[in-house]
Amino acid sequence: MPKPSLDLTLYLVTNSELLPAGRTLVQHVEEAIRGGVTIVQLREKTMATRAFISLGRELHNVTQKYGVPLLINDRIDVALAVGCEGVHIGWEDAEYADARRLLGNDKIIGVSVSNNDQAEEAAATGCDYIGVGPVFATSTKPNHNPALGTPGLRNLLEFISTLPGPTGNWGLKVPSVAIGGINLDNVQRVMYQSESLGRKKSLSGVAVVSAIIASLTPEDVCKSFVKLLEYCENPVFAPWQLQIANASDFNDLFKKIATKVATKKPIVHHVTNNVVKNFSANVTLAVGASPIMSEDLSELPELAAFNGAMVLNMGTSTKAQQGFLLAAAKASNAAGNPVVFDPVGAGATSLRRESTALIVGNAYCDIIKGNESEIRTVLGDDVIQQRGVDSTSTTDDPLEKARLVKQLARRERNIIVMTGKVDYVSDGESTFELSDGHEIQGGVTGTGCSLGSIIAAYVSIHRECKLVAVLAAISAYNAAAREAAEGVKILGPGAWMTAFLDRLYELRTADKVEEETWVRKLGERVKLVDV
């Protein structure tokens, strides 16, 4: 019999002790498979052998019905008795060579890897897949190796990708699944942020224990995992070149996106500062999206269920609201809704530095948008002392600015927007410079904050290439700003704001605009920077 094919996308590891009262493991696993689990590992650390084999047989009947492989944790004897598809072995379990000899070449054998030494040993075995972790600290394995975090996971995958193993490119090819504390609100962060820098190696999937086993609705939870994992198939480095027929002409694409926003009317949940709420709501409405401002914990899941996007702006947030900011980001992450994080004044005070680190370190922000001081602070530049919310720009060198956004985007595996006289945008691979705006924007409060609103609206309806959506949003926003400034009789902030909202409103019909207007030239000032 050939070795069963291996799909590690959603790997369920059981733990009967975590089952909700009144549920059997077999029933629970069957529901999880119906929800999308692609492989099951039966893990029973304390069960007597006879009961273990009996449970294994019962479970195997179910997994076979769905064509899903069943592996047994550690116990080669149990796997042989059950006749299932293989085993998973840890570092205190049997040796790989013994497992292979006993099971033969047709069975799947996976090995746990927590550090570089173990990776080297696993490579020497040439095992079929590796379970890499723990990514986060978890109560299901309290005495386990230290948590890697997503940067540690990425470094380990990077190292694994270089290991030749028995086939010369084993490390590059070996399927790998991340394990340890993975749940709905961190799965996207794990998938995106673990991709190794040279894009040499990315995860094949995630292994989940308690988020599925302890749930009362395993089928629904698994369906949510599958949806989030599908979103991750849209890479951060999406090939924007494929989106446009001619790489120097973004106009038509941007017009289409502007119209799509007005047609789809995505909900943009704002957790934003008290200064800009009204302006941001009006900007959101003007482009045809639907704003809602809400700062209550109990509303987060229901608002996230609208599948729009979130603007997370810490402009006036207090120490007491720090936990709420993180919960808001996590609720969006769990629903797969894009998060635009605006670390307003990040370099101004210690509270703001702390809030920034909390959010960036514990949630996935699809886009981080800020002025130069804010972006430098997110990068970890302690020397920055921002004066309030304004940028104390430190470089005039456009290439340095471009390098800064690229560096941060590569670290966070997301899209970075740095605003100013010229805006810089990077997905870590391609970096763009946009010089569309008008200087009056610098003199009106909230023009940076409400840029976050249009970015959120655009990204939520154009997830397939977030970079293009961000470029479209900035282009539309700044073109409307410039057009408004040039169109008013006496240019002052008051007249400009009204004209600006009107110009944004015009964008709703962008795809119908035929004549030579500013709307036809939305993408004209987007320039690719070579850094």
Ligand SMILES: Nc1ncnc2c1ncn2[C@@H]1O[C@H](COP(=O)(O)OP(=O)(O)OP(=O)(O)O)[C@@H](O)[C@H]1O
């Ligand atoms: N001097 C300028 N010339 C042209 N455009 C500008 C200028 N200053 C700012 N902008 C534009 O204004 C928008 C906001 O950028 P800015 O850097 O002022 O944000 P911010 O400091 O976060 O603002 P706020 O905190 O008031 O919301 C961007 O779209 C940017 O292109």
Ligand SMILES: Cc1ncsc1CCO
């Ligand atoms: C002025 C100000 N203070 C906190 S947030 C904010 C709005 C612009 O960032």
